[in-house]
Amino acid sequence: MASTESDTGESAASGTGTIAEQRAEASVGTPDTVGPKTTGTHHSAEDVAGLEAGLDALETSVISRQPLLSTITSKIIPPVIAIAIVLVVWQLAYHFEVKAHYQLPSPADVARALQEKWLDGTLLSYVWGSVSRGALGFGASLVIGTPLGLLVARVRPVRAAIGPLLSGLQSLPSVAWVPAAIIWFGITDATIFAVVLLGAVPSIANGLVAGVDQIPPLFLRAGRTIGAVGLAGVRHVLLPAALPGYLAGLKQGWAFSWRSLMAAELIATSPDLGAGLGQLLDQGRVSSDMSLVLAAILLILVVGIGIELLIFAPIERRVLRSRGLLVKS
Secondary structure (H helix, E strand, O other), X not given: OHHHHHHHHHHHHHHHHHHHHHHHHXXXXXXXXXXXXXXXXXXXXXXXXXXXXXXXHHHOOOOXXXXXXXXXXXHHHHHHHHHHHHHHXXXXXXXXXXXXXXXXXXXXXXXXXXXXXXXXXXXXXXXXXXXXXXXXXXXXXXXXXXXXXXXXXXXXXXXXXXXXXXXXXXXXXXXXXXXXHHHHHOOOHHHHHHHHHHHHHHHHHHHHHHHHHOOOHHHHHHHHHOOOOOHHHHHHHHHHHXXXXXXXXXXXXXXXXXXXXXXXXXXXXXXXXXXXXXXXXXXXXXXXXXXHHXXXXXXXXXXXXXXXXXXXXXHHHHHHHHOOOOOOO
8 A cells, every 4th residue: 555655646746747847848938928929929030030040051151262272273274274275276277277377377376466456556445445335335225224124124014015125126136236327327436336225225124124023022022011112112122132133134234235346346437436346357357367357356355254254253253142142062
């Protein structure tokens, strides 16, 4: 009997302890029952936010600054090797006369053509003439394409009316506008800028439309909730949220404006227009100087790559890194 009572007492104590522990756990796990509901909700929201931040930190690798040797090995040596291979293949084609030497000059001949223009003092004027026109035309395209893209992205009737037209204009070769622009404006700077605008504006507008279409609806609802509507909503919600797609549209817009500029300079040639890489290319064509033609093509390629690497690539990396989208491969 004593043993039975002892077992019963121990089980009761054990049961009481279990109930007490359950109550303690319940009081700890449900803060809403201890204090005001607002406090429990506040702590719960903070816990969820902290959990989301922790998960993002686990999934996203922050890129630290690489050592100089690693940067040289991964980013400088590969393109240098590629350029060396191209030069070797080019020299071999020249040596074995795949084409006649006047049709396919050697890399040294092209270097001499560039050296002659440098010694003449005209090389930088050709480069600066095209770069300044391209920058001016791209800036004007940015001013026109950005509000046009916002209008198409946010107003359904405008999108239904203009959206397909913008896509068609973007796919239209820029050189097709040169004859029409010459008839409209003559051989003037207006012709060149018109061709640049018609080539770049659709790309910028379509890039912004694509960026706006990728914005989560939650962002837009949150913006309306805090009162960010109208121009304030565009500035603080719409454009920042659409920035990755918008930046891609800007890069494509610059590429189209540069191509359009070269097409316009190549066809609309006049001494009144001043120097430009397109004019340099046309000079080589008129004089049948293939070395000068290849030198002009090389300069056009170098300027296009330089603008991409020095301006757009750093901006894109900064935007992606700030949003946690740039991770280690």
